[in-house]
Amino acid sequence: MDQFKHRIAANVASLLEGIPAEEIRGLLEVPPGPAMGDLSLPCFKLSKALRKSPTAIAEELADGIQGGNRENVIANVSAVSGYLNIRLDRTAAAREVLPGILSSGENYGSQTAGEGKTIVIDFSSPNIAKPFHVGHLRSTVIGAALYRIFNFLGYRCVGINHLGDWGTQFGKLITAYRRWGDSAKLEQGAIDELLGLYVRFHEEAERDPALEEEARAWFAKMERGDEEALALWRKFVDVSLAEFAKIYELLGVTFDFVTGESFYNDRMGPVIQELKQKGLLVEDQGAWLVRLDDYDMAPALMLKQDGSSLYHTRDVAAAIYRKDTYDFHKAIYVTDYSQSLHFRQWFKVVELMGYDWAQDLVHVPFGRVSLEGASLSTRKGNVVKLEELLTQAISKIGEIIESKNPGLAHKEEVARQVGVGAVIFNDLSGNRIKDIEFSWEDALSFEGETGPYVQYTYARASSVLRKGAGRQEQAALSPEYPDGNGTNVEPDNAFDSLTGEAEFALVKQLSLFPEKVEQAAAKLEPSIVTRYLVDAAQAFNRFYHDCPILTEDRALRSARLALVQCVQITLRNGLSLIGLKFPEEM
């Protein structure tokens, strides 16, 4: 669609005095309903510059275009209450869009715009010794989707898992573990065991305040590099990482670096020095902080009374390290919105330190997840763990497959791909800033705006293509890419028959994919891709319902099969970007 917009904008600009085509391109919109054309230009946005009424502008443009100055992809135009409504030539559109998709294949929608630029994405970042909960799921799937989207647009991405592996809570854990824990229980119970110890620490500390003192002492030892303290800490880290690894494996998420907060320990001193030198640190009751009153923010605490560093300090040190190491174009941080102030504070500290790249630091906040009334508080120990969520989703999908399609090949793998996909898709389906109330019913439905629905549509397209190619064999899980499917169509006029209502709507929908990917990156909003996939799947299902594909008419049949193949390519590329697999049959 973008290519059409460019040409139509040039066409319109040639009829107007002094408005650049680029500006017109930005104004062209896809109207809400097909009755208003395929593209529309809201002329009231030009009336100030042109000193004419929107109606007059729309009418002049309509006259000019109908009078012969007409880009060939335009079929006709009409002026309706200040809008210039444009109808595309269906044949011209199909001729251009479909061969483009077929020849691009897995690169359809990709770009080279980001070449030479690096984007650092700090995401997932769970806390050691605490369960990976549904809140971290969002950071993981949003971060991983942004990573793939930017990669697709040509950027080099660096994915960092900034584990919460340092801080006073480890002093508490060491204290609790030395009193009540043992290594056999730890091996067995893993994070549950650590969580139990943490909960017990808080219960007992209410009666016995000396515990808090002991915990502080242990953390101080960790900071001084005490071997006994560090050995225990490492044990907690290893146990936790082994458990997180299972979840990343299920989600299909990897990182370039798993460097937790502790990675920056030896960079803390220099940051404090630098802050002091630059006159930014002030003492307050033995602690050191940066005042941010001028920016209407609470001060950023950089050093505690006991000399230990804080979350802020570690983020500043990490950002300087990342700038030095990767020379990033942008550094993105994906966390829930409750941390917005934290990021605004330390971004400001970096700016006050005189680093102009502070403006390239971006917090990507997202809403909270509530899970049918379940509490997400870690401290009380009643958390909903992500691994359980995923295994439940997989087994629910397994049951559905068992009842609907018991003979399916690779049943277990498909259940896994669809179950996990349902959870990921659900998480990415609304604007990220919105709170989510997770519902099993919504997420696992094969209908409506869900992952299974899009995956099912993909499988349906694949099945049509197999039949079209006369292949009856069981479908593989992931096909060779791109899949030839035997739809050898002649160029030029091969798609001229695809001008029916549902066919044209589908062609238009497919043509929107590249700009949706671009918007998703610009707005840091993977849900744009997710919602697009639902729209594309619906457009395909309407076409599938209205138009017989495997008809006797050979030319029509191969044109329609080619269209289905374009659907397959587009859905596959979109699903991959948001992190879903695409089983060939389900």
Ligand code: ARG
């Ligand atoms: N570990 C933190 C948490 O679970 C998230 C860390 C986000 N990244 C960062 N650089 N602050 O809340």
